[in-house]
Amino acid sequence: MTVALIWAADRAGAIGSGNTIPWRVPEDQRRFRDLTSGHPVIMGRRTWDSLPPRFRPLPNRHNIVITRDASWSAEGATAVTDVDSALHLAQREDDTVVISGGEQIYALALPHADTLWVTDIDLEIDAPDAFAPAVTEADWETVADHGWQTSSTGIRYRYRDLARRG
Ligand SMILES: NC(=O)c1ccc[n+]([C@@H]2O[C@H](COP(=O)([O-])OP(=O)(O)OC[C@H]3O[C@@H](n4cnc5c(N)ncnc54)[C@H](OP(=O)(O)O)[C@@H]3O)[C@@H](O)[C@H]2O)c1
Structure with missing residues (x-):
């Protein structure tokens, strides 16, 4: 059973x-699509809203959206009102469950996670207002560092996979 958080974060x-x-x-x-395709994907309602309408629901994935609003619904999404319900639902379907953000949902889901798929983006953005959870060397081991690469858009990026220690 894998519970993975996936994010891309700046410096x-x-x-x-x-x-x-x-x-x-x-x-x-593309990496996001490859790693998440076929698996249930759990996200916060604000992240769902942030997806351009033509990209949601994320195809070939069960889109599970967490909201406190029990009356919320959207075509192609399953709404749940807490993280435990989201994980329970997802883990009944698949051995691999992916949490795709944002800040609030990463924070709630991190204690349940054993895997982090991180993309480091070699930028410092203006006016940031959402952040990845803090992870420590004591709790998380980098098991793969794919090295820095340059995107077709000119931005440097690096993939890292982390596993929970112990
Ligand atoms: N770079 C990346 O990899 C990445 C990935 C994903 C998202 N993002 C970014 O992250 C930002 C969004 O993150 P965010 O933290 O603002 O929002 P979020 O985590 O996507 O969603 C927050 C929403 O989740 C629901 N929620 C939060 N805690 C809850 C709880 N305890 N019980 C039930 N529902 C709960 C609430 O929905 P209701 O208000 O409906 O009740 C809340 O407004 C955006 O800028 C997005 O672009 C970045």
Whole structure:
């Protein structure tokens, strides 16, 4: 059973600004698609809202959206009102469950996670207002560092896989 958090963050750990991701790294978008396809994906309602309508629901994935609003619904999404329900639902379907953000949902899900798929973005964005959770060397081991690469958009990026120690 794998519970993985996946995010891309700038040098300061920022993952977003103004409910959007202010960079474009198509290679990372493809990696996101490859790692999440076929698996249930859990996200916060604000992250769902941040997806361009033509990209949601994320195809070939069960989109599970966490909201406190029990009356919320959206075509192609399953709404749940807490993280435990989201994980329970997802783990009944698949051995691999992916948490795709944003800040609030990463923070709630981190204690349940054993895997982190991180993309380091070699930028410092303006006006960041959403951040990746802090992870420590004591709790998390880098098991793969794929090295720095340069995107077709000119942005440097690096993939790292982390596993929970112990
Ligand atoms: N760079 C990346 O990899 C990446 C990935 C994903 C998202 N992002 C960015 O992250 C930002 C969004 O993150 P965010 O932290 O603002 O929002 P979020 O985590 O996506 O969603 C927050 C929403 O989740 C629901 N929620 C939070 N805690 C809850 C709880 N305890 N019980 C039930 N529902 C709960 C609430 O929905 P309701 O208000 O409906 O009740 C809340 O407004 C955006 O900028 C987005 O672009 C970046």
